Amino acid sequence: MAESSHRGRGNIRRLLDSFEMTGPQGKHVVLVFEPAQMSLRDMRLVFRRGGFDEDFVRGTIIELLEALDFLHTHGEVVHTDVHPGNLLLGVYDNDLLKPFEEREFSSPVPRKLVSPTRLIYLSRLMRPKEGPMLLSDFGEARIGPGPHGGDIMPLEYRAPETLHYVGWSYPVDIWSVGLTAWDLLESKKLFTARDEDGDLYDAAHLAQLIAALGPPPPEFLARNPERKADFWDEQGKWLGLAPIPCDRTIEALETRLEDNTGFLRFIRRALTWIPEERATAKEFLQDPWLTGKLTCS
Template structure:
């Protein structure tokens, strides 16, 4: 049943290493590309170092003038390495994509998106990661698309973890939220790009989070929106299978048109998570109801019932709702309505004076109708940021 009225969650490994949104047919035989080794590190499975898969990398190797320094991590599509150019000494993050055709096509689309960002921000002033270079590399497992990105620091999830999932200080949260909104306004209005996968892992900070929690966090926080591998153009869609579950918007679940407002919805969820350390929505499948029904029930509990006109035009409404506009397997009398402001005050002990403007902003970012939902610019003009 809906999360916010139940036991609070603390983020686990699923949050740190989420499953990909969609998986190409080449590798549908596995639910995960990684595992925890004997040292407690989450690493990629050796079986994916094969034709069509990852490229084997050795520290000190030269890739188009960039020398491999150390491994930064991996994802479903690629491994990522710290590199330094042997001539100009510029450091970057080298992303080496799996060589299968599906990944190559996705990478080429990502490069087009990144080049559009560079074109719209030649002086690199915006709060987004930029691409420095791209090239192809032939290896034993095929030809790999390579992208050298600006180097970021820790991600926002690392900061949430630093504070033990109890919430980032409000002033820091406000500054981070504002910078993300500026980045969204830039990609939406100047670039014609929808990120579609906004979450803490995809927001990079300008510093490394201390492992020792006695060490203070730097006072100046600069954020950069990263990972445009799932991005879509406003006027061209690559897929409708978008957004990580906890940040997924109702229009995506119900099969309606979606656009830039999906990023605003995700960011509204993320602001709550920054402030509290908890997901705003954490749907789970039950014995009598589906994952999507629980997700919709959680929306209703926090934001109220869906407008009948809205449900009448949603293609997936018959799948989840009765003719009386009730969820098929979660009746209205089992829902517990709880306003955002009250959640912040009663569960997280915010004062009413602090909770009210936060709730006002978040609820504006979580309006069901995408045409009425706040834009990034509208959010930046909200009293909470004044």
């Protein structure tokens, strides 16, 4: 992978070095990564609370898909944790960081000693500059196409196959691409995974999926009959453990675009009950919403 000329390789945050440090709790492995600016999640919270412009989101998603195509096809890696908090704005030139470094020497940020062995620092805000999108944080990544098992992904980002306790593979990353595009553009989350009291609840999450995507196909439910019995009857009818929020459709929650046809079509290609029906990262790079080649349907 290190020698690959694939375009997506440049959108993976590089590991430069590693070493061990000994502290009060024993030895710790320290990983040294290439420098980067803030995450897109933090960038939005600080500068664009209402959401980014559509063109910015398009460019970001293209770079993310390039990164995932590289991981999936050249490395056989499932990232499993794709979301705006793990998308960092990189730097084209490390000289961009020199003023930041000089200010830290001349006027250090406030710091606090919270224990004899632990010192915490206040973050210094740096206004973002142009740079590549870098996919980071491979702590939950899986090697090989799978199928894999176990809980993965942030709760509200969990794909249907992970909620249904069946094997998963590369398509979980594609599901996350759809939700990442949504969260970068829209002001409200598509799925919260919470009930009316604000508590995390699988039934509430599944009810939100039904509202947005329609009921799951019988062949999806058949992949895990025991899990199906927790939420659906023998005929596949929802048992009603959580009410279906009929007002939380994809069309109703999209509020920012005058012409949202291409965007909504993109979202629906990424968010499908059946994982095999999702486009691959390579296929998505030709999506009309990303290429600007929208056609009437």
